[in-house]
Amino acid sequence: MQFHPFTLIIQALLSLFLISYITKWLYKKTYGNKKHLPPSPPKLPILGNLHQLGLLPHRNLQSLAKKYGPIMLLHFGNKPTLIVSSADSAREIMKTHDVIFSDRLESSVNKRLLYDCKDVSVAPYGEYWRQLKSICVLQLLSNKRVQSFHSVREEETALLMKRIRESSSRSNPVDLSQMFTEFTNDVVCRSAFGKKYSEGENGKKYLWLLKEFVELVGKINIGDFVPMLSWINRVNGFDSRVDKVAREMDEFFEGVICERIENPKKLLHGDREEKHGENFLDILLEIYRDNGTGVSIDRDSVKAIILDVFAAGTDTTSTVLEWAMTQLLRHPQIMQKLQHEVRQVVKDKNDTITENDLEKMPYLKAVIKETLRLHTPIPLLVPRVARKDVKVMGYDISAGTMVIVNGWAIGRDPASWNEPEKFDPDRFLDSRVDYQGLDFELIPFGAGRRGCPGISYAIVTDEFLLANLVREFDWKLPDDVEDLDMGELPGLAIHRAVPLLALASQYVY
């Protein structure tokens, strides 16, 4: 049978018309007729805008926001996703409508890795999350508790300084990226369990598990957005990786908990004993055993909360150190200004820096703030989900919409910052802008109800180590490196793509 070309054209046009009509009808059915929606870039069938995220979504979403505005509606598969890229729109989400946007995304990976979301950071908004958050804020991460870990930070800093001294005496460059990762793992591990698990054969396995775990929770899981493509994760081995890590992490935790229950009094760490009750696990086990506090958590909750602390607290804290040293090495004058401040505060070469000294170092604080602005550790923060229909900046947002706040783009928004791409800690010296969640142009820790409870823990860890590094050593790039590669490694927290190598020489007083 033969068709006249004209008939074919008519048929093609009719099909196109029909498809476009059905798409519009479906869209109207979902969003209603009168909804005033934020601007949206065009999308693909099935994938929506997922293909536009690329490997570094914070950068690609910033480019899209330059075209479509600070509040835009994308679709990750069939999931409507609001992208927020200015201080004003972030304030609407995290302050004006904070209660409405205080839910988290339900993710199958988080469910499997975090004991059915029994942790804090991805638990659905509700009474259970409220109880856990109050345990975090009041018991695990209160200022008093954070101070109580000062000896952990001092000892781990001293160990790291010793390693650098050894390398510097042989004129070998040090791999700062690697050292910062190990340092934050050990500090968090000792705060969590009262001892380190990074040494020996078991240590290697534990470090591998931790690395896998952090990598997996940071991955975008296609099956969560396009259920019909979830087979991809079965075929490419992703699902079995998740199951293996979940199983082995659980075995590891069970081992640690049994050890603690059998020998509750004391923990040996090297040749000194750490007191019982000083670490997160002991505190949580006490709450678990004691139902009188009005808070009831089970054994899985204990493990999930500890995992949260590792997921949220290790990589984030080490990337700040990594990027701060990167920028200081690229800007020798800023490095010298910082060294001068620290060396002035602690003048006597036999004195060690104490955490009280940090309060006398405004430039150190400005360097950390500037690093958090320019290299926001979790650039897209942790997604929120709307619990009800709501209007944001005049736009209609439906219940169930996922919200991604591009904290990284907000930190570089020319509407809020002069010369936003420049590393310039001085901008903070006469400014009251802070990262505590009240100034929406700087929100590396998020804000509002779901804001990060680990701010003081992270900041004192970073400030203390950085002050020690720049006081005792002068730093330069290895001779064969002219300028540093500033590439980023994809992940939940953004590390350098290329490890940071530097030469240290001991400062002579």
Ligand code: HEM
């Ligand atoms: C530089 C280091 C850190 C950065 C940049 C950071 C960043 C963040 C961000 C962006 C969020 C989501 C906030 C929101 O939705 O508004 C968050 C949540 C959270 N962070 Fe941190 N964090 C850091 C360190 C820590 C540490 C050291 C801990 C614990 C020891 C921690 C524990 C948590 C927890 C439990 C949540 C979930 C809060 C909730 O959902 O209610 N973080 N963090």
